[in-house]
Amino acid sequence: GQQVMQIPQYQHVQEGEDFTTYCNSSTTLSNIQWYKQRPGGHPVFLIQLVKSGEVKKQKRLTFQFGEAKKNSSLHITATQTTDVGTYFCAGPREDSGYSTLTFGKGTMLLVSP
Amino acid sequence: KAGVTQTPRYLIKTRGQQVTLSCSPISGHRSVSWYQQTPGQGLQFLFEYFSETQRNKGNFPGRFSGRQFSNSRSEMNVSTLELGDSALYLCASRAGGTQYFGPGTRLTVL
Numbered sequence: 640g641q642q643v644m645q646i647p648q649y650q651h652v653q654e655g656e657d658f659t660t661y662c663n664s665s666t667t668l669s670n671i672q673w674y675k676q677r678p679g680g681h682p683v684f685l686i687q688l689v690k691s692g693e694v695k696k697q698k699r700l701t702f703q704f705g706e707a708k709k710n711s712s713l714h715i716t717a718t719q720t721t722d723v724g725t726y727f728c729a730g731p732r733e734d735s736g737y738s739t740l741t742f743g744k745g746t747m748l749l750v751s752p
Numbered sequence: 753k754a755g756v757t758q759t760p761r762y763l764i765k766t767r768g769q770q771v772t773l774s775c776s777p778i779s780g781h782r783s784v785s786w787y788q789q790t791p792g793q794g795l796q797f798l799f800e801y802f803s804e805t806q807r808n809k810g811n812f813p814g815r816f817s818g819r820q821f822s823n824s825r826s827e828m829n830v831s832t833l834e835l836g837d838s839a840l841y842l843c844a845s846r847a848g849g850t851q852y853f854g855p856g857t858r859l860t861v862l
Contacts, residue, residue, distance in 0.1 A: 670849060681842060681853040682795070727795065731849060732808070739785050739808050740851060744794035 641666050643730055645743035653751050658715040660746035662728035669731055671704055671711045672740065677724040685726075718750045753778055756854035758843050764860045770831040773857045777824050777845030783807075784826040785851065786818060789840040798841075801826050833861045 642665040652658055662671065670689045674682040686695055688704035688711060695702045701714045715722055725747045729740040757776045765771050777784050785808075786798040797810040801820035818828040824845075830837055838861045844851035 672850065674851075674853075681855050682851075684850050684852065687850060729795075729851075732797065738783065738802075738846065738849075739797050739800050741797070742787075742795040 641730070641733055641741050643728060643741050643743040645728060645746050647746055648744065649747045649749075651749040651751065652718050654720060655717050658718050658722070658748055660713050660726050660728075660748075662711045662713075662743050664709045664730050666730075666733065667708050669708075671708075672729045673702060673711075673713055674727045674729060674742075675724050676727065676745070680724075682727060715748075718748070720750050720752055722748060723750050724748060753780075756843060756845050756852055758841075758854040758857050760857060761855065762858045762860075764862060765833050766862050767833055767835060769833050770829065771833060771859060772827055772829045773841055773843075773859075775826045775828075775843030775845075775854060777826070777843075778847070778852055781845035781847055781852070782824050783846040784820060784824065785844045785846065786826070786828050787842045787844065788812075789842055789856070790838075795842070798828065830859075835861050837861050 644663045646661050672687045673685040676682045691708050692706045693704040699716045703712045725745040727742050727745045729742045732739045732741050759774045783802045785800040787795045789795050800808040804820045815831045820826045840856045842856045844853045
């Protein structure tokens with residue numbers, strides 16, 4: 640079945656350092672979404688990428704969708720302690736008519752001051 | 753608009769019992785999905801309801817069931833609880849392709 644994989648599983652950085660998480664799908668995706676879950680919280684939608692090669696920025700966050708629409712990345716420049724949490728990528732499930740999502744297992748980011 | 757709400761927020765049950773969780777989607781959202789989140793397996797899709805009909809189902813045993821009411825509120829039920837059912841159960845309502853998650857119900861099975 641469709642699988643979405645993320646690396647790394649965990650990363651610990653010093654405040655001010657950059658961070659990148661990578662997402663790979665076993666199938667071509669119509670779009671890819673990114674969510675952030677703070678410790679003790681629930682996933683919150685960050686962004687959706689639709690076009691091949693698309694790059695979107697949200698302040699210090701840069702999201703990319705690969706040319707083949709099977710991979711994506713999230714890069715955070717100059718991390719802050721508020722960036723702590725788990726970042727998930729997700730793609731539409733083919734077997735659901737694309738109405739539900741397959742999530743990667745997430746990358747947990749810890750930022751030390 | 754108010755967000756997705758879930759009740760109760762925390763539950764402690766013992767093996768063999770059953771449990772019912774409730775979810776109220778964002779007003780106007782007709783699609784409700786349920787996910788199970790555990791440290792080992794991550795977020796796993798349980799089922800999706802739309803207009804009171806189960807539209808999609810994940811790979812969970814029949815002990816997991818759900819329903820949706822005419823006001824789009826949804827419930828999920830887990831019967832004959834097992835220790836491995838301990839998890840955070842998240843409900844999400846959908847607008848377009850985006851899922852809006854509720855705060856979840858933390859279920860602990862002893």
